[in-house]
Amino acid sequence: MSHLLALDLGCTKALVGVADAAGTILARRRIDTLVAEGAERAMARVAAALVEACAEVGLDPAGAAALGIGAPGPLDRARGVLLDPPQMPWGEAPVVELLLAALGVEDLPWRLDNDCKVGGLGELWRGAATGASSMVYFGVGTGVGGCIVLDGEPWHGVSDNAAELGHLTVWMDGPECGCGALGCLEGIASGSGIERRARRAITAGRATSLAHHGDNVRGADVAAAAAAGDELAIELLEDAATALGVAVGSMVNAFSPEVVVIGGGMAARGGGAWLDDVANRARAASFGPNRDASRIVGPALGEESVLHGAVHLATHAAAQAPPRAGVLVTLQQASARIGQPESYFSLHRGRFEDHARIPFPPPVRSVAGKDVWTFESLAAWDEARRARDPVRRGTEG
Numbered sequence: 001m002s003h004l005l006a007l008d009l010g011c012t013k014a015l016v017g018v019a020d021a022a023g024t025i026l027a028r029r030r031i032d033t034l035v036a037e038g039a040e041r042a043m044a045r046v047a048a049a050l051v052e053a054c055a056e057v058g059l060d061p062a063g064a065a066a067l068g069i070g071a072p073g074p075l076d077r078a079r080g081v082l083l084d085p086p087q088m089p090w091g092e093a094p095v096v097e098l099l100l101a102a103l104g105v106e107d108l109p110w111r112l113d114n115d116c117k118v119g120g121l122g123e124l125w126r127g128a129a130t131g132a133s134s135m136v137y138f139g140v141g142t143g144v145g146g147c148i149v150l151d152g153e154p155w156h157g158v159s160d161n162a163a164e165l166g167h168l169t170v171w172m173d174g175p176e177c178g179c180g181a182l183g184c185l186e187g188i189a190s191g192s193g194i195e196r197r198a199r200r201a202i203t204a205g206r207a208t209s210l211a212h213h214g215d216n217v218r219g220a221d222v223a224a225a226a227a228a229g230d231e232l233a234i235e236l237l238e239d240a241a242t243a244l245g246v247a248v249g250s251m252v253n254a255f256s257p258e259v260v261v262i263g264g265g266m267a268a269r270g271g272g273a274w275l276d277d278v279a280n281r282a283r284a285a286s287f288g289p290n291r292d293a294s295r296i297v298g299p300a301l302g303e304e305s306v307l308h309g310a311v312h313l314a315t316h317a318a319a320q321a322p323p324r325a326g327v328l329v330t331l332q333q334a335s336a337r338i339g340q341p342e343s344y345f346s347l348h349r350g351r352f353e354d355h356a357r358i359p360f361p362p363p364v365r366s367v368a369g370k371d372v373w374t375f376e377s378l379a380a381w382d383e384a385r386r387a388r389d390p391v392r393r394g395t396e397g
């Protein structure tokens with residue numbers, strides 16, 4: 001298998017990476033998404049960043065085995081289309097088609113999923129939940145998303161959009177969420193939810209040191225005011241921690257997962273003391289043997305959870321895709337593809353070139369100091385060789 005391409009498509013930043021076949025990220029690039037310029041131009045910039053990252057390690061995107069993408073939901077995984085995510089108002093955006101066209105490789109195998117699910121997969125694959133067969137991941141940032149893994153597989157549900165943990169009701173008559181419902185986790189615990197609640201309290205004339213920010217109050221202002229003892233700010237952050245604790249405790253009661261990972265920007269800013277506080281609230285909200293059976297931890301991959309998860313998606317896409325026409329391979333990769341030892345082509349090439357009976361196909365080019373061929377040209381040569389060499393058509397090849 002050849003190298004893998006990965007994309008974490010965020011509303012403000014996009015992170016791309018190129019990984020080797022084992023999933024180790026070799027090079028990455030971070031660019032501005034510039035949502036306002038539209039999907040086509042954003043994907044063109046992403047493609048250029050992928051070309052750059054590949055070039056840094058002497059690779060070519062056209063020779064990649066597969067592409068994995070984490071992007072804001074809702075989305076249609078089967079068609080590779082974003083369904084007008086709130087902070088990416090592109091309507092129905094065929095991001096996969098646009099990206100493959102910009103890369104000039106329409107037949108590259110790919111997988112797309114919701115960024116929070118992909119972030120959860122990253123933590124499961126290479127991060128805080130490595131080795132767990134069940135996990136619940138909360139991504140707490142501007143919004144709140146989630147990923148539920150059962151028996152090692154992410155759960156998508158009948159709608160294909162399961163694990164919308166941000167819209168768990170945690171406060172029956174609580175504040176209005178961006179989705180229109182009352183008391184959703186996202187409306188209380190997310191950055192945007194905290195800001196919205198602060199704005200409303202200021203508008204309602206509540207005494208607070210945040211008043212002078214008016215409609216421009218930001219999450220960071222609330223955190224600073226809380227640290228300085230502002231009553232409203234403390235209350236908002238307390239509510240956020242309680243809401244998240246209740247949601248985590250409910251998930252622990254429902255699924256008894258091995259691990260709960262609380263990731264995202266809020267978690268990164270909150271640090272260890274904040275996580276301990278949320279975990280204690282979660283335990284208070286969970287029941288019986290479930291209470292202490294689940295580990296509640298922070299992420300291990302920092303801002304790269306989604307990128308690692310996207311690499312993981314790419315490994316799946318590559319493993320399940322039929323061999324592509326025109327993919328460039330080394331002699332070792334071609335040997336592996338036909339189930340032979342690494343030295344297979346090198347060995348036979350030497351033997352048959354010496355006798356000049358069947359000329360070996362010329363390499364297409366050299367990538368990172370290694371010659372590469374189309375798989376088809378090597379397979380055709382091997383077939384011709386076998387036809388001339390009936391004695392050796394057996395298991396040895």
Ligand SMILES: [Zn+2]
Nearest residue numbers: 167177179184
């Ligand atoms: Zn909601």
